[in-house]
Each structure stands twice: as structure tokens, then as C-alpha cells.
Amino acid sequence: MMFRQVLYTQWKWSAWAVVTTAVAAFTLPLVSVQRAGANTEATDVLYLLGDVAGVGYMYPFLAVAAGITIALLTWAPDHAGRHVYALSLPVPRWYYALLRYGAGTLLLVPTMLALWIGALVATSSATIPQGLDAYPTAIAFRFALATLFGFSMFFALAAGTVRTAIIALGVAPTAIIVTNQIIISFGGPNLVWTALEYLIRLPGPMELLFEPWMLINV
Amino acid sequence: MSNAIETRDLVYRAGTTFEITDLALNVPTGSIYGFLGPNGSGKTTTIRLLLGLLRPVRGRIQVVGRQVPREAHLMLARTGYVPERPHLYPTLTIDEAMRFHAAFYPTWDTKWADELLVTFRLDRSRRVGKMSKGETGKFMMLLALAQRPELLILDEPTDGLDPVVRREVLMALIEYVAERQATVFISSHLVHELERFCNWVGVLDNGRLVAELPMHAFKNGIKRLRVHHPPSTPGDTPFVLLSREAGDGLSAGEVWVVRGWQATMSQYFDGIGAQLREVVDLDLEEGFVEMLRTFRHPVEVHS
Numbered sequence: 001m002m003f004r005q006v007l008y009t010q011w012k013w014s015a016w017a018v019v020t021t022a023v024a025a026f027t028l029p030l031v032s033v034q035r036a037g038a039n040t041e042a043t044d045v046l047y048l049l050g051d052v053a054g055v056g057y058m059y060p061f062l063a064v065a066a067g068i069t070i071a072l073l074t075w076a077p078d079h080a081g082r083h084v085y086a087l088s089l090p091v092p093r094w095y096y097a098l099l100r101y102g103a104g105t106l107l108l109v110p111t112m113l114a115l116w117i118g119a120l121v122a123t124s125s126a127t128i129p130q131g132l133d134a135y136p137t138a139i140a141f142r143f144a145l146a147t148l149f150g151f152s153m154f155f156a157l158a159a160g161t162v163r164t165a166i167i168a169l170g171v172a173p174t175a176i177i178v179t180n181q182i183i184i185s186f187g188g189p190n191l192v193w194t195a196l197e198y199l200i201r202l203p204g205p206m207e208l209l210f211e212p213w214m215l216i217n218v
Numbered sequence: 219m220s221n222a223i224e225t226r227d228l229v230y231r232a233g234t235t236f237e238i239t240d241l242a243l244n245v246p247t248g249s250i251y252g253f254l255g256p257n258g259s260g261k262t263t264t265i266r267l268l269l270g271l272l273r274p275v276r277g278r279i280q281v282v283g284r285q286v287p288r289e290a291h292l293m294l295a296r297t298g299y300v301p302e303r304p305h306l307y308p309t310l311t312i313d314e315a316m317r318f319h320a321a322f323y324p325t326w327d328t329k330w331a332d333e334l335l336v337t338f339r340l341d342r343s344r345r346v347g348k349m350s351k352g353e354t355g356k357f358m359m360l361l362a363l364a365q366r367p368e369l370l371i372l373d374e375p376t377d378g379l380d381p382v383v384r385r386e387v388l389m390a391l392i393e394y395v396a397e398r399q400a401t402v403f404i405s406s407h408l409v410h411e412l413e414r415f416c417n418w419v420g421v422l423d424n425g426r427l428v429a430e431l432p433m434h435a436f437k438n439g440i441k442r443l444r445v446h447h448p449p450s451t452p453g454d455t456p457f458v459l460l461s462r463e464a465g466d467g468l469s470a471g472e473v474w475v476v477r478g479w480q481a482t483m484s485q486y487f488d489g490i491g492a493q494l495r496e497v498v499d500l501d502l503e504e505g506f507v508e509m510l511r512t513f514r515h516p517v518e519v520h521s
Contacts, residue, residue: 002322004321005321008314008318009314012310012314077307080308081305081306081307082305084271084301085305085306088301090293090322090323092291
């Protein structure tokens with residue numbers, strides 16, 4: 001009952017974002033294979049892979065954008081009321097946050113499904129040259145994880161105060177970069193770059209965003 | 219007598235300039251407790267502490283038998299709250315806001331909520347963000363009442379409402395209290411409004427509790443006395459001397475404002491060689507003003 005009402009309110013103020021990102025997610029795979037199937041010569045295979053790779057960078061962008069948008073919309077009305085209404089409801093704070101998180105996650109499902117369906121339609125309607133394979137379910141699964149990653153990060157950030165967000169997104173990174181530059185100027189290692197490499201390369205937690213996104217590949 | 223709200227040694231600081239200091243509130247169960255104080259005295263901060271929305275620096279808070287903030291969610295299930303400024307979701311309609319609110323309260327009374335909608339002439343399809351101030355005030359009271367709470371915490375619930383709406387809101391509140399014997403903790407700076415129906419009063423000034431007493435003691439005990447030939451130092455008085463001021467200049471008298479006055483205390487003046495010429499009742503507002511003035515500037519002769 002509680003979850004249904006929380007989901008309903010969130011749907012009411014996030015519907016436009018859900019529809020927009022779902023349409024974009026459905027369209028994206030179709031765009032990536034529009035030149036597939038003209039013929040199967042070697043040059044066309046390269047063109048096709050080029051197209052798929054070219055559109056590929058849009059997947060993580062869309063996934064994170066969808067996650068961030070829903071996360072921000074999840075908390076926006078509570079922020080506007082300085083959380084007084086939410087905090088005066090008779091549930092523990094962690095439970096209320098869980099209800100909002102669950103509802104936000106559910107509202108991302110249409111976008112995830114739209115991408116999967118789009119990828120299935122795109123790969124089944126295109127003629128895929130010999131030697132190449134389609135990965136609609138794999139890319140949809142990866143997209144879902146990337147969306148959840150963006151949503152979870154910004155859900156946690158947006159749940160706090162504006163001051164906390166400024167510290168997390170502005171002050172802390174600036175302090176880290178400045179410290180890193182000082183270390184480098186004294187001949188030390190580039191710690192920020194090393195840390196980023198660990199984060200974005202296998203088996204780093206952000207690898208799923210930065211490795212190439214190929215709907216069709218060898 | 220048990221207390222619906224009890225605080226001990228409560229301390230809270232907001233920034234460097236404002237502090238709630240050693241607050242010890244006792245709100246008897248079943249009472250209608252008026253929480254008085256000028257703007258900025260800390261009434262809203264105190265209420266937010268009672269509800270667990272703020273965390274105290276130290277001290278103990280117990281509301282309807284629950285420790286706050288640790289058991290705040292259990293306390294909130296039995297407490298109706300009308301905030302100073304409404305914080306409902308503006309994009310929802312009245313109907314949607316009611317359904318959302320009801321989902322969190324197992325004691326929600328749908329039938330009575332519908333009756334209150336009719337009584338308050340509220341349109342279910344109207345958006346919360348589009349409501350007038352009067353409609354918002356009535357709707358906030360509806361939400362608090364329809365959850366059938368045993369304690370109502372109301373933060374200036376009628377502030378800014380016109381007299382007709384104010385009357386409707388207070389009537390609904392009084393009917394509920396009469397039916398359920400609920401406790402009401404109502405803050406206001408509109409002293410006359412509380413005078414009519416509160417039976418306990420607490421006065422807060424600058425984060426400190428100035429007084430807490432039954433309303434009849436507050437109303438009846440504060441008097442203005444016209445005293446002729448008063449001594450320079452009054453010595454031990456049987457009443458609490460709140461203030462002394464020089465008279466109107468036509469006589470050698472002074473005007474004393476006292477608390478805890480009883481008729482038999484007039485003998486005191488015979489004993490110190492002074493003459494008591496007149497005893498004037500103060501209404502709640504005058505008593506409130508005198509109490510605050512004395513609290514801020516302890517008794518002295520003003521000329």
C-alpha cells in the first residue's frame with residue numbers, strides 16, 4: 001500500500017522523463033544498424049562495425065542520464081519541502097529511502113526494457129554479415145546495470161543536502177586534484193590517473209561504462 | 219497525571235546565535251497546551267525536536283511514551299502534525315495527497331476524512347499547489363485529524379487564516395478533542411486565540427521556558443496593582459513581583475505587576491506601610507507581555 005502510493009507519486013512527477021528516455025532507448029539500437037544489410041562485402045562490414053561503435057558511446061550516456069534524471073526527480077519534491085513532510089511520516093528514514101529507491105528503480109524498467117526490445121528488433125531486422133554476431137540481451141543487461149549505477153550514485157547524492165552534494169561533487173574532487181598536482185610537481189606519481197585507471201578498466205567498478213558498447217561484434 | 223510530552227535538560231543549537239536551553243516541558247495527557255512565544259523564540263524548533271526532525275545536542279524527549287528521536291517513527295504513528303508552513307507535494311490533487319497520507323497511517327479514518335472534506339468545502343480534484351492559504355490550512359488540519367491521533371502537534375495552524383476559516387479549523391479541532399480526549403500541543407503568538415480553549419500554557423522566550431502553568435492560574439494570577447507610598451525595597455513578597463513602574467505622575471504611587479495574587483495578600487501592604495489602591499485583572503495577552511518583559515529585564519523601578 002505504501003509502496004504503491006510512493007510509486008504513484010513518483011510516476012506522476014517523473015512520467016515525462018520515463019517516456020522520453022524509453023523512446024530514446026528504443027531508438028538507439030535501431031539507429032546503430034540502419035546501414036546493415038545493404039550487402040555483405042568486407043567494406044560494408046567495416047562500415048557497420050563503425051556505425052555500431054559510433055553509436056555505442058551513446059548507450060552509457062543515455063543510461064547514466066536516465067539514472068540521474070530519475071534520481072533527481074525522485075527527491076525533488078521532498079527537497080522543495082525541505083523533507084519536513086517525509087520526515088514526519090511514521091516510518092524509519094531508511095525505510096522511506098528504500099521505498100523511494102524501489103519506486104525509482106521500477107520507473108527505470110521501461111527504459112531498460114525499451115532498449116532490450118529496440119536491440120532485439122534492430123538485430124532481427126538487420127542482415128548481419130557472416131563472422132559477426134548480435135548481442136541484444138548482453139547490451140541490454142549492461143545498459144540496465146549502467147542505468148542502475150547512475151541512479152544509485154545520484155539517488156544517494158540527491159538524498160542529502162545541497163551542501164553535501166556541493167562537497168561531494170565540487171569541493172572534494174577539487175581538493176583531490178589540487179593535492180595530486182602538488183604531488184606531481186614534487187616528482188611524485190599521478191595518483192588521480194592511477195585511481196581512474198583502476199576504476200574504469202577491468203575489473204574496475206566503472207568498466208561497464210567505459211569499455212566499447214557493441215550491439216554487433218565479431 | 220502522566221505526560222503526553224516530556225522533555226528534560228533539552229539543549230539544541232542552531233548556528234552561533236540561537237539556542238534552546240535546558241528545556242523542561244510537561245504536557246499533561248488530555249490537556250490542550252498552548253505554547254506561547256514571540257516570533258523567533260524557538261517554538262517551531264522545539265516542535266521539530268519533539269517530532270524527531272531535529273536532533274538535540276543533549277537532553278531527553280519523550281512523546282506519547284516513546285523516546286525521540288530513537289523511536290520517532292512509532293511516536294509519529296500516533297501523532298498528528300500540522301506544520302507552520304505546509305510541505306505537501308504541490309503537484310498532487312487533494313484526493314491523491316489524501317491517499318498518499320492514508321497509506322502511512324493504519325488508523326486513517328476514510329469516512330471521517332470524506333466528511334471533513336465536505337465540512338471544509340474542499341474539492342478533491344484541486345491541486346495542492348493551487349490551493350488558497352485558507353484551503354491549505356483546512357486541508358492540513360483534515361490530514362492531521364483523519365489519522366485519529368492521540369496527540370496533535372500544531373505549529374501556528376491558523377496563522378494567516380481569515381476569521382471564518384480560523385473558526386472552522388478550530389471547531390473541527392475542538393470537536394475531535396471532545397470526542398477522543400486527545401492531547402493538543404498548539405503553538406501560537408496569537409494569545410487571544412489560545413485563551414479561549416487551552417487549559418495549560420507554556421511560555422517560551424529566546425529558547426528558554428519562562429513559565430508553564432494551568433491556564434486558570436496564568437489568567438487569574440497576574441494582576442496590576444496601584445500602590446501608594448511603596449518602600450524602596452519590597453522585601454519578601456507573598457506574590458511574584460514581575461515589574462514596578464512609577465505611576466502617572468499625579469500621585470506618589472507605583473504600578474506593580476504581580477503573579478500568584480490572592481485577595482488575602484493585600485495585608486502585606488499594611489505590613490510595609492504602603493497602601494494598595496487598586497487591583498486590576500490582566501487578560502492573557504497583557505499577562506504574556508508582562509511575563510516576557512520581566513523575564514528579559516528582571517524587576518526594577520521604571521520611571
